[in-house]
Amino acid sequence: MKIGIIIHSHTGNTLSVGERLKEVLLVGGCNVQLERVLAVNEDPNNKASIQLKSIPDIAPYDFLVIGAPVRGFSQSPVIKAYLSQLPDIHGKKVACYVTQHFPKPWLGGTRAIKQMIYSIEEKGGIIAETGIINWTGKTRENQISELIEKLSRNLVSQP
Numbered sequence: 620m621k622i623g624i625i626i627h628s629h630t631g632n633t634l635s636v637g638e639r640l641k642e643v644l645l646v647g648g649c650n651v652q653l654e655r656v657l658a659v660n661e662d663p664n665n666k667a668s669i670q671l672k673s674i675p676d677i678a679p680y681d682f683l684v685i686g687a688p689v690r691g692f693s694q695s696p697v698i699k700a701y702l703s704q705l706p707d708i709h710g711k712k713v714a715c716y717v718t719q720h721f722p723k724p725w726l727g728g729t730r731a732i733k734q735m736i737y738s739i740e741e742k743g744g745i746i747a748e749t750g751i752i753n754w755t756g757k758t759r760e761n762q763i764s765e766l767i768e769k770l771s772r773n774l775v776s777q778p
């Protein structure tokens with residue numbers, strides 16, 4: 620099984636979680652790639668419509684992990700643009716997670732995850748797991764470890 624970790628990250632938080640997951644999956648013998656979604660203009664305060672410049676192709680992957688930051692109590696506009704341009708992904712399993720600054724999920728994370736789930740299911744994807752990392756929460760490290768454990772538990776045993 621080929622696993623694709625698809626990340627949008629501006630300041631590196633979401634990317635660092637994706638990289639740690641990748642390491643664990645590699646050690647577990649998985650076939651895994653990490654690819655980044657990038658916008659032409661990565662300024663988070665950019666108000667113009669998002670143009671993507673790096674658009675990872677999900678076709679080679681059997682399982683996707685999609686990670687992105689929370690922006691303005693919502694999913695990041697960049698991941699929104701990426702998800703909306705995806706082709707039909709009927710039957711593909713997808714895990715998604717967000718990182719957010721605030722210590723409580725209701726300060727953006729929960730809503731962002733709901734929006735990502737909606738976009739993924741609209742394309743026919745099957746949600747396997749979700750996660751929210753509260754970057755300034757006291758339990759951040761535990762949240763990251765638990766997410767990685769949750770995601771890798773089943774994947775490392777798949778051929």
Ligand SMILES: Cc1cc2nc3c(=O)[nH]c(=O)nc-3n(C[C@H](O)[C@H](O)[C@H](O)COP(=O)(O)O)c2cc1C
Nearest residue numbers: 628629630631632633688689691692719720721727
């Ligand atoms: C424009 C903007 C809006 C943000 N809005 C929120 C928010 O609503 N809630 C929150 O907890 N964090 C918010 N953040 C913080 C980011 O979600 C957080 O720092 C995240 O971990 C950044 O991920 P990255 O390093 O992968 O880009 C915002 C950041 C920016 C730049």
